[in-house]
Amino acid sequence: MRWARENEVDQTDLTATAGEPADVPVKRRAAARLLEYRRGGFVAFAPHTTMALVDSPPVVPVPGAPYYCVGLIPWQEGQVPLLDLNALLRAWPDAEPAPAGHVLVLAWQGAPGAPLEYGAVCARSLVQMIEVGDDQACELPTDSDLWPSIASSCFEHQGQVVPVVDTARLFAELQR
Amino acid sequence: MSPGRVRGNFVLLRAGALRLLLPHEEVGAAEYIEGVPAATAQPGRFEHEVLGERRAIVALSDRLRGLENFPPGRFVLTRLHGGDAALSFAWDEVRVLIDAQLAPRPLPPALRSLQGPVDGYVQLRGELLLCATAPRVLAYALGAGE
Numbered sequence: 001m002r003w004a005r006e007n008e009v010d011q012t013d014l015t016a017t018a019g020e021p022a023d024v025p026v027k028r029r030a031a032a033r034l035l036e037y038r039r040g041g042f043v044a045f046a047p048h049t050t051m052a053l054v055d056s057p058p059v060v061p062v063p064g065a066p067y068y069c070v071g072l073i074p075w076q077e078g079q080v081p082l083l084d085l086n087a088l089l090r091a092w093p094d095a096e097p098a099p100a101g102h103v104l105v106l107a108w109q110g111a112p113g114a115p116l117e118y119g120a121v122c123a124r125s126l127v128q129m130i131e132v133g134d135d136q137a138c139e140l141p142t143d144s145d146l147w148p149s150i151a152s153s154c155f156e157h158q159g160q161v162v163p164v165v166d167t168a169r170l171f172a173e174l175q176r
Numbered sequence: 177m178s179p180g181r182v183r184g185n186f187v188l189l190r191a192g193a194l195r196l197l198l199p200h201e202e203v204g205a206a207e208y209i210e211g212v213p214a215a216t217a218q219p220g221r222f223e224h225e226v227l228g229e230r231r232a233i234v235a236l237s238d239r240l241r242g243l244e245n246f247p248p249g250r251f252v253l254t255r256l257h258g259g260d261a262a263l264s265f266a267w268d269e270v271r272v273l274i275d276a277q278l279a280p281r282p283l284p285p286a287l288r289s290l291q292g293p294v295d296g297y298v299q300l301r302g303e304l305l306l307c308a309t310a311p312r313v314l315a316y317a318l319g320a321g322e
Binding site for chain 1: 193194239240281283284287289291297
């Protein structure tokens with residue numbers, strides 16, 4: 001399942017309606033893709049960074065790769081790394097490794113003008129598209145030291161705290 | 177990703193889902209065994225008689241770790257140069273690629289580690305081969321890579 005069409009537009013800064021009077025407070029709304037990275041735990045990604053949801057891709061494990069890397073999966077003409085976000089955030093391999101049933105392929109630019117780079121993360125369930133408003137903003141969770149490094153913001157959604165992961169920062173963090 | 181091309185002789189070593197690609201000169205000749213090697217007192221080490229010689233054998237997982245039970249179908253042995261010359265490794269398949277032209281790509285940075293034995297990968301006729309060298313495979317598989 002590819003999302004090329006909606007990826008053509010950056011939807012991270014959507015405002016409610018064009019043409020409203022300037023003195024009326026505008027409730028900003030933005031679209032986000034919601035991904036279950038562990039049972040009952042969610043993160044969100046800006047839609048323009050999400051390329052496709054792939055079902056059950058063939059995964060080739062890479063000996064010696066960091067514990068949070070599941071392996072390589074095919075994408076376009078090459079292979080991209082598949083990450084288990086839960087293992088990364090816990091800083092420990094999961095006793096119940098994420099199945100590679102659903103995989104979200106992400107794209108980012110390492111620097112302005114640089115070519116797109118790709119990676120993927122495991123999803124425990126189907127990825128959902130949701131809308132988020134400014135009034136849902138909240139503090140980052142404290143269950144992992146990594147959140148401030150990889151998340152740009154956080155919001156509450158249906159009683160859950162959902163960090164918004166910055167894809168470029170996530171993969172930059174792994175290259176340090 | 178614009179891969180450079182390399183040309184030469186290589187050996188494909190398969191252990192389960194893992195397909196390693198090593199330079200030909202770093203891999204000893206393939207030897208075929210009959211029967212299942214016997215376990216030894218050392219976990220992950222087996223032994224078997226090959227051409228009248230008692231051979232110490234290791235069978236690796238697809239994560240390049242020694243298996244405690246000898247897997248069925250591992251009937252091809254090779255030695256790897258750069259390590260214990262008496263130790264043989266059991267593989268599901270050993271394939272020599274003669275004068276192969278390959279386009280290796282670097283491993284994505286997220287998958288790299290200092291101890292990891294894999295440098296890159298090659299896609300060849302629908303297979304994904306992981307590029308490595310015998311000394312690094314030996315160091316990692318025999319524990320020095322932990």
